[in-house]
Amino acid sequence: MRNLLKIICKMLKTSLLTVVLAAILLQANAQELYMPRDIKLAYKKGSRSPDGQPGKNYWQNFGRYTISITAAPPGREVKGTEQIIYINNSPDTLNRLNMKLIMNIHRPGAARFGSTSADYLTDGIQVDTFKVDGQKKNWNNVNARATNQGVGLNKPLMPHDSVKLDIVWHYQLAKGPGREGVIDSTSFYLAYFYPRVSVYDDYNGWDRLEFLDAQEFYNDFNDYTLNVTVPKNFIVWATGTLQNPKKVLQPEYAERLEKSFTSDSTIHIATAQELAKKGVTTQNDWNTWTWKSTDISDVAVGISDHYVWDAASVLVDDKANRRASMQAAYLDKSEDFHHSVQFGCNALGWFSHHWPGVPYPFPKMTAFQGFADMEYPMMVNDSHTGDLKFAQLVQDHEIAHTYFPFYMGINESRYAYMDEGWATTYELLIGRTEVGNTKAEEFYKQFRVTGWINDRSTTEDLPVITPSSEQRGGYGNNAYGKPSLSYLALKDMLGDELFKKALHTYMDRWHGKHPIPWDYFNSMNSGSGRNLNWFFNNWFFTNYYDDLALENVTKTAGGYKAEVKNVGGFVIPFDVKVTYADGTAESFHQTPAVWEKNQKVISIAIKTTKSVKSVELDNGIFMDADESNNKWTAK
Numbered sequence: 001m002r003n004l005l006k007i008i009c010k011m012l013k014t015s016l017l018t019v020v021l022a023a024i025l026l027q028a029n030a031q032e033l034y035m036p037r038d039i040k041l042a043y044k045k046g047s048r049s050p051d052g053q054p055g056k057n058y059w060q061n062f063g064r065y066t067i068s069i070t071a072a073p074p075g076r077e078v079k080g081t082e083q084i085i086y087i088n089n090s091p092d093t094l095n096r097l098n099m100k101l102i103m104n105i106h107r108p109g110a111a112r113f114g115s116t117s118a119d120y121l122t123d124g125i126q127v128d129t130f131k132v133d134g135q136k137k138n139w140n141n142v143n144a145r146a147t148n149q150g151v152g153l154n155k156p157l158m159p160h161d162s163v164k165l166d167i168v169w170h171y172q173l174a175k176g177p178g179r180e181g182v183i184d185s186t187s188f189y190l191a192y193f194y195p196r197v198s199v200y201d202d203y204n205g206w207d208r209l210e211f212l213d214a215q216e217f218y219n220d221f222n223d224y225t226l227n228v229t230v231p232k233n234f235i236v237w238a239t240g241t242l243q244n245p246k247k248v249l250q251p252e253y254a255e256r257l258e259k260s261f262t263s264d265s266t267i268h269i270a271t272a273q274e275l276a277k278k279g280v281t282t283q284n285d286w287n288t289w290t291w292k293s294t295d296i297s298d299v300a301v302g303i304s305d306h307y308v309w310d311a312a313s314v315l316v317d318d319k320a321n322r323r324a325s326m327q328a329a330y331l332d333k334s335e336d337f338h339h340s341v342q343f344g345c346n347a348l349g350w351f352s353h354h355w356p357g358v359p360y361p362f363p364k365m366t367a368f369q370g371f372a373d374m375e376y377p378m379m380v381n382d383s384h385t386g387d388l389k390f391a392q393l394v395q396d397h398e399i400a401h402t403y404f405p406f407y408m409g410i411n412e413s414r415y416a417y418m419d420e421g422w423a424t425t426y427e428l429l430i431g432r433t434e435v436g437n438t439k440a441e442e443f444y445k446q447f448r449v450t451g452w453i454n455d456r457s458t459t460e461d462l463p464v465i466t467p468s469s470e471q472r473g474g475y476g477n478n479a480y481g482k483p484s485l486s487y488l489a490l491k492d493m494l495g496d497e498l499f500k501k502a503l504h505t506y507m508d509r510w511h512g513k514h515p516i517p518w519d520y521f522n523s524m525n526s527g528s529g530r531n532l533n534w535f536f537n538n539w540f541f542t543n544y545y546d547d548l549a550l551e552n553v554t555k556t557a558g559g560y561k562a563e564v565k566n567v568g569g570f571v572i573p574f575d576v577k578v579t580y581a582d583g584t585a586e587s588f589h590q591t592p593a594v595w596e597k598n599q600k601v602i603s604i605a606i607k608t609t610k611s612v613k614s615v616e617l618d619n620g621i622f623m624d625a626d627e628s629n630n631k632w633t634a635k
């Protein structure tokens with residue numbers, strides 16, 4: 001904003017305009033958003049730009065991962081070898097690497113967000129060998145309690161140089177259900193399962209936050225080759241494109257999979273009867289399934305010898321005529337999962353064409369039945385439910401995460417609202433088309449707003465900008481409901497067309513990168529051509545909540561004037577519902593723009609020649625903390 005004004009000042013050198021512009025500048029400064037000192041430094045170094053673009057000095061590091069694992073259910077041991085080529089694109093010389101060993105969350109004594117049960121506990125990741133550029137490093141498995149582990153290098157890793165890591169490791173899957181582990185005796189879900197290099201970034205250096213099993217992802221965009229070796233009759237589903245279907249599947253099943261890539265209707269690739277006959281996979285003692293994926297933030301794996309397998313596909317990119325594969329792996333008796341592929345095709349198509357209106361960026365998506373209700377790149381791990389509509393909604397939510405945090409590279413450990421808030425928003429928007437406005441909004445209010453608005457706790461009203469890593473009690477509402485309401489309020493204020501233009505500006509600039517909240521604010525400002533800082537300041541940097549009060553309604557020359565006080569503080573949209581003495585009624589929608597000049601109290605003009613009987617405020621999904629003062633009745 002300041003740069004822009006400088007340019008305009010140069011262009012227009014009349015003293016009167018300078019005075020006017022100085023006044024605007026003062027106002028703009030008054031609306032500058034708080035920026036922490038470490039973030040300011042990133043802008044100063046030019047890795048981020050005040051206009052919302054990645055800065056001219058933007059960089060991010062990159063790894064090429066080749067991972068080979070072996071699993072043989074019901075044995076719970078997973079053995080792995082991996083090679084990582086890690087490339088330092090930063091301007092900094094790195095003397096050490098920080099490794100993430102997320103499976104150490106299962107170790108007794110590991111720090112956790114919540115308590116856990118005995119069947120969650122394991123010995124964590126056991127590193128057998130760790131080599132840096134071919135040189136073996138000492139590794140202390142006994143004391144490696146944490147999910148972060150520093151590793152010394154043979155020589156400093158210079159800017160634009162790379163280092164090669166060779167790691168051999170093993171771990172036991174936890175028996176207890178969680179985000180990963182044993183689903184049933186011969187169905188496993190593997191996530192966070194391999195040692196990886198932490199993100200080293202421009203505003204924080206090494207990401208050394210402990211994984212506490214609450215905040216979810218912050219990963220670099222890497223390339224992966226993943227080999228999973230399992231005994232015959234086990235099918236494997238994973239992130240990436242399967243490289244060798246004809247090698248691991250009998251011809252009939254490989255053909256069905258191939259056919260599903262152009263089929264709108266669901267194809268049963270392997271049924272329960274076929275699996276029971278044990279003729280689906282190639283009959284070698286062991287089969288190695290291989291996937292490749294590029295520019296992706298993580299990989300996950302599902303394994304089972306009795307999960308049925310469905311697939312179809314849907315057009316996601318009209319211009320490129322590209323279809324995405326939708327697959328599901330589940331227990332045959334789970335009725336909801338029988339609909340999973342068609343629900344998924346609907347979601348992939350809808351997200352691609354409507355909101356966010358960006359073609360689904362991956363070649364496929366697999367829904368795997370587990371216990372997590374959790375997203376992974378190209379996979380979701382969802383629990384079974386008897387309620388079909390709820391099953392669809394949860395799957396929609398997890399698939400929506402494809403855009404945030406995966407396509408957009410969100411730092412979810414610090415800024416969970418940058419992805420959960422959007423997944424929650426898309427869940428409502430797609431829900432409206434699936435079950436209608438009323439039902440979708442009822443659900444949204446029940447699950448995303450009620451718990452917050454009726455909870456007076458200090459922690460619930462912490463500013464949304466509060467780092468997610470520093471929250472406990474308020475985490476859920478600050479990551480999901482409140483930010484989602486801010487996105488919906490902005491959509492209401494800008495209108496769909498301008499909101500989408502701004503959103504696409506942000507998404508086009510930052511996909512495949514690591515945006516932070518200020519990149520979102522700045523990109524939405526430049527994408528919409530407006531200074532929305534007053535709005536962002538209100539929604540992200542305050543302790544506000546939703547609560548309006550109808551103070552007074554008085555007669556004016558042209559009708560009536562309703563005085564509305566913003567008790568809670570959030571600049572929300574609302575409807576003014578007017579009932580006339582003749583029994584007729586009218587509703588006047590107010591967007592958050594009504595609060596731009598005065599965020600505390602405003603008056604709404606009701607232009608009418610009729611006599612008003614009553615006036616009521618209706619905030620819709622922006623639920624009011626105190627509805628007792630939302631109505632006025634003529635005496």
Ligand SMILES: [Zn+2]
Nearest residue numbers: 397401420423
């Ligand atoms: Zn989510």
